[in-house]
Amino acid sequence: MKNSFKVPQLLLRIALGIGFLTTVSDRSGFLGPMGTNNIEWGNWDNFIKYTATLLPFLDKPAVNVMGSIATLAEAILGILLLIGYKTRLAAIGSCLLTLTFAIAMTLFLGIKAPINFAVFSTCTGSLLLATIPIYNWSIDNLIQPLIN
Template sequence: MEDSFKIPQLLLRYALGITFLTPVADRLGILGAPGTGNIEWGNWNNFIDYTTTLMPVFDRPMVNVMGGIATVAELLVGICLIIGFKTKYAAIGASLITFTFIVFMTLSVGIQKPVNYGVFTAAAAGLVLSRISIYTWSMDNLLNKKTK
């Protein structure tokens, strides 16, 4: 039986990976200065200011640490999804990260923000992607073929 899900799973991996890498680039100032174009933060300080509103129970140094952990996690998940390395685990990680965002965003600013930002969609996409058995055109598939 032919795998008819080759291209959709590849597109889902890329879309979800880019969904994680773009905010990282934004908060590091790579996409442009604050207030230009569609830039949400434009620098780390603006990102931490926003994150502080999502985590009002934590003081700023702790939010800085949490923001750093989230940024590293998003970077790793995004890269792994795009190249297809440890894809199942990266997809599960993507869902866990986005479910965490859903909880903090909903509790602090309401349900509309995670809906507007597509956080529910990203969480569901990660779950769907984690259930695929073979990731065609991925490092996983390439490494799996070399070990056989």
């Protein structure tokens, strides 16, 4: 079967991976303080305040745990997508994670919030990536002949 997805799957993997790692970098303060152009949170405290708006039924310690879990998941998924390791699983995880974000954002902030953050696009792109048969230029593709 001819793989016509070589370049598109690579670009989608890179875009999704960088997207996750950029948000993690923003909330970690690596991209600059709040108020800097294109910085959404700028530090962990601002991110946790935002997370609390998405999880208003949780107390602060639980919100901190959920924010940490989301951040760790985004960092792991971002790295896996960039290097192309366990790509299908990472894409499915990305889809489920962003679907969770989309639901919480829509319920507690309204439909415009997930649209502004491109959460639906990320979710859909992740689902599409999960359906691609071969991930060229990936660790998955390099180790596939070794497994078979």
